Amino acid sequence: MTIRRTGPADRAARARRRVALSLLMTALGACVSSAQPTVSRTPPLAQRNTVIVPRTATPAARPVANPPTRIPDYDPRSTPSPALLSIIQSLGRGFNGQVGIAVRRVDADWTVAWNGTALFPQQSVSKLWVAMTLLDAVDRGKLSLSDSVTVRRDDMTLFHQPLASLIGRDGYSTTLSSLMNRAMTQSDNTANDVVLRKVGGPEAVRSFLARRFVGNVRFGPGERLLQSATAGLSWNQSYAQGRNFYTARANLPRSLREKALDTYLANPPDGAAPSAVVMALAKLKRGEMLSPASTQLLLATMAQAKTGPQRIKGGVPAGWTYMHKTGTGQDLPPRSTGYNDIGIMTAPDGTSYAVAVFIGSTTEPIPKRWELMQSVARAVAENHDRR
Template identity: 30%
Template sequence: MICIGLNVNAQLSTLRNNISNIAKDAQGTVGISIINLDTRDTLSFNGNSKLPMQSVMKFPIAITVLHAVDQHKLALNQLIHITKNDLPKTYSPLGDKFPNGNVDISISELLSYMVSLSDNNACDILLKVLGGPEKAEAYMHQIGIKNIAIKASEAQMATAWNVQFNNWCEPNAIAHLLDISFKSNFLSKSSHAYLWQIMQATSTGPNQIKGLLPKNTVVYHKTGRSGTNAAGITAATNDVGIITLPNGKHVAVAIFISNSKVDLAMRESVIARIAKAVYDNAIE
């Protein structure tokens, strides 16, 4: 493990111990991966664990859609006809706005719904446009993100508890994806700008990565959260993204909490405290 920021042994030890102590409060598996995008220092804590993504998968799906746009296979202003059958009952601001369907929505708007609002129906509509989850997984593998699996749609994940575990990634893999996709030459200029615009506009999980950071800190992120089963276990409470530091530099952070026994407030507190520890360490 390499400490973010100054390579001082005491600083490394303090940060490692701090994260380890915070993670215990989750009473589950906590996986963390950090990359300082400027110094290239990294930190990994269970970073090679295969953990369920839930809606974090919408980040690589968005990248895959934007790649298709850059390949001229799709267009941001392309209209997709939405029927009532495309809007099953689930978490969906899109479905709330157009409960009867029969509306044409642009791909750019569907991307905004999917990423910024974490809309499940928008996600599945875009997966259908792509040709299925396997297209997103294949593109991730093509660009070198190997330790990730995108097998099931949101609707499929809703059919049974265990299906969500088919969509997994290693925290190190998603941090690497954050790193490479933040580079200005990863997508076209317009697609790159739109990706990070909708990531910055994410409204879900305000108490997670952003929870304890200074109020005006710019964070580009994507959350993911499962339900809680009858045994009181929550499979996934996740937040991944890029934190902007006061000096204008950036840190990529992926925080996953899996199979936790504690309530949402505590899970979010764990994520917030870890993000704050990383932020504080990076600006020292």
């Protein structure tokens, strides 16, 4: 055992160390007493894994231990995709011509549109309303699709009418079902006009639209009167034969034709608002326009349409379906009028969108019009939310 003895020098050193330690403790005590207390709380797990994204801001990217559960910016059944809205407005704004575009999700309560409430000439799009009026009459027991009809030469109209080649000296016997199919899938003008007369004429169609609360959709006087007035002519039944209408139209002074066309475009008697059309299409798809059987028949017929394969249909992606009706008006070069397509796009998951593109007047070539319509279809598909 070793005993260490301390002298005066050691005792003095220890005293100095005690004084220094006492001063240090006093300083630390002063720092702690002047600071605000800090409370650390660990948030619940659900809060730590949730990133709330405000609509008007984009959160900065940061590494996280677990992927966040993102709260959606919108509910697709009550609010359209902001990207879809932006694209539709950009397409409408950028097109050289008078254009109206509307998109409506069938199971939702919103419509995205450009010039959605303006009236655009429908042309053969209006055949859809004739078909609905016929099927409504069938639903009410007023007519039957199997009713026989004889189409005669005096029933012929003008422009596209493939049925004319079947009309012999004694006429052509067929059924209302066949005529509706020709009108909807081939856009046969004579077939449509015969159906129109059978259902009670333009007033019957207007009455049907009113009973179904379809506003901002006009129905014109029928193909003959509509087209002859648009050209600046008064209807003559001889125009239905051969090239007679084209010859009579070509013989008119250009100033008269321009005035007649301007008058038609300014206030089209067959005008329709794109937003109103997609609303009606959505109601049709939901079964609110016709009976279930008639609804299915009309939608199936629209799916068989042979017209306009490069319009909206040309932009519908694989796996989607499209049922539709086109319309095409008269040209007075360099202007083309009434270049339209309306229909229902359905995604692989069963979600449907009513779509309408109306080109009232443009000098753009047909491929440019196709490009616009196909871009609308692609925008719908690319911004489809499966929720």
